[in-house]
Amino acid sequence: MTNVAHRDFTERKPLPAPNSDFYELYETLDPQELATVKRVRAFLEAKVAPVIIGMDGYGCVGGSLALLGFVQMEIARVDPSFATFIGVHGGLAMGSIYIDGSEEQKQQWLPPMARFEKIGCFGLTEPLVGSSASGGLTTTAKCEGDTWILNGEKRWIGNAPWCDLSIIWARDLADNQVKGFIVENKTTPGFSVDKIENKIALKVVQNGHITLKDVRVPEANRLQGGNSFRDTAKVLKMTRYAVAWMATGCAMGAYEAALKYSQERLQFGKPIGSFQLVQDLLARMIANITASQCLIVRQAQLHAEGKLTDAHAALAKAFCTAKCRETVAWARELLGGNGIVADYRVARFFTDAEALYSYEGTYQMQNLIVGKAITGLSAFV
Numbered sequence: 001m002t003n004v005a006h007r008d009f010t011e012r013k014p015l016p017a018p019n020s021d022f023y024e025l026y027e028t029l030d031p032q033e034l035a036t037v038k039r040v041r042a043f044l045e046a047k048v049a050p051v052i053i054g055m056d057g058y059g060c061v062g063g064s065l066a067l068l069g070f071v072q073m074e075i076a077r078v079d080p081s082f083a084t085f086i087g088v089h090g091g092l093a094m095g096s097i098y099i100d101g102s103e104e105q106k107q108q109w110l111p112p113m114a115r116f117e118k119i120g121c122f123g124l125t126e127p128l129v130g131s132s133a134s135g136g137l138t139t140t141a142k143c144e145g146d147t148w149i150l151n152g153e154k155r156w157i158g159n160a161p162w163c164d165l166s167i168i169w170a171r172d173l174a175d176n177q178v179k180g181f182i183v184e185n186k187t188t189p190g191f192s193v194d195k196i197e198n199k200i201a202l203k204v205v206q207n208g209h210i211t212l213k214d215v216r217v218p219e220a221n222r223l224q225g226g227n228s229f230r231d232t233a234k235v236l237k238m239t240r241y242a243v244a245w246m247a248t249g250c251a252m253g254a255y256e257a258a259l260k261y262s263q264e265r266l267q268f269g270k271p272i273g274s275f276q277l278v279q280d281l282l283a284r285m286i287a288n289i290t291a292s293q294c295l296i297v298r299q300a301q302l303h304a305e306g307k308l309t310d311a312h313a314a315l316a317k318a319f320c321t322a323k324c325r326e327t328v329a330w331a332r333e334l335l336g337g338n339g340i341v342a343d344y345r346v347a348r349f350f351t352d353a354e355a356l357y358s359y360e361g362t363y364q365m366q367n368l369i370v371g372k373a374i375t376g377l378s379a380f381v
């Protein structure tokens with residue numbers, strides 16, 4: 001048996017290139033959409049991958065939601081920070097205006113945002129209110145004639161330290177409902193942002209702590225369709241949809257890097273990828289990725305059929321981020337000591353997965369949404 005192993009190694013054929021599309025799910029796209037995804041991958045590999053390591057401080061695509069998902073997956077496969085920036089700007093901020101804005105608001109804000117001339121953020125979370133945002137927001141909005149006065153704090157807000165506009169969710173003191181407001185960051189008195197330092201994940205995304213002190217916003221900047229937390233949740237459904245794709249992309253990036261490493265790294269005179277226990281890890285990784293891909297492609301089909309529910313998106317977000325977290329940990333393990341060095345791509349995927357797992361609603365919150373849907377009983381207090 002020793003001789004066989006030795007012969008296999010010395011006479012080995014060229015090894016297959018790492019490929020995380022094991023069940024050929026890219027083939028579910030029509031040829032034009034597939035060509036778009038391939039262009040995105042080529043661009044990211046040529047322009048983003050070479051510069052993203054060591055970078056600590058940094059177009060929307062028309063088409064189906066499946067295409068949008070594939071593109072977000074491609075971006076996260078190269079860099080989850082970049083995908084998060086797109087998700088915050090194009091999903092949370094533009095999505096709020098698209099879903100809850102009036103026709104005039106859409107005309108005014110969406111074209112410059114789609115051209116990246118104006119960048120947005122989404123302020124829901126507060127220092128003392130994270131998971132309980134649905135019932136517990138303390139930022140207030142008081143109406144005086146045709147002006148609203150906002151007071152409060154928002155924490156963790158992606159893009160906030162440098163972007164142009166914020167969607168701020170605040171509780172109307174008159175009817176106690178959560179409403180959305182477009183606040184222009186750079187020109188509105190009373191609006192200030194402190195950058196959150198020393199993050200270990202998504203280091204390229206800048207997150208901010210926003211303080212709103214008697215911030216005056218015209219009625220024209222209140223999202224006309226955003227009149228309750230239910231309207232915020234419509235936005236979150238779509239962005240959780242996207243985070244499930246991003247988490248899958250993050251796992252793919254880590255898996256492909258680990259697989260390549262396993263083909264090149266020699267121990268005991270052989271590539272570590274030839275060892276049974278290493279192959280077991282790789283098989284577990286591709287199984288996680290393939291299960292996630294099948295789920296998110298079905299998620300896109302449900303959306304196209306008009307059947308995607310909050311619980312569908314919550315389940316996809318919870319499952320894919322949990323499987324991503326497991327997969328990147330195995331990838332890190334497979335690189336041994338090099339797995340904790342940022343120069344190797346796996347370390348970045350490993351830390352970024354932690355943020356994907358917790359933001360846009362933690363794993364537990366998503367499972368409570370699913371739990372309510374399947375039991376008919378709400379565990380939210």
Ligand SMILES: Cc1cc2nc3c(=O)[nH]c(=O)nc-3n(C[C@H](O)[C@H](O)[C@H](O)COP(=O)(O)OP(=O)(O)OC[C@H]3O[C@@H](n4cnc5c(N)ncnc54)[C@H](O)[C@@H]3O)c2cc1C
Pocket residue numbers: 088121122123124125128129130131132155156157158159201202207355358359360361362363364365
């Ligand atoms: C990198 C990053 C980017 C972010 N970007 C944004 C952004 O752009 N805009 C924005 O508004 N927010 C943003 N967030 C905030 C994010 O959505 C919150 O961190 C998240 O919702 C969790 O809130 P929390 O951190 O306050 O944790 P907490 O709510 O304090 O939760 C702590 C722990 O307790 C658990 N827990 C809480 N309640 C329950 C319960 N009832 N049952 C079981 N477990 C429970 C949670 O699951 C979690 O494990 C971002 C966060 C991060 C880390």
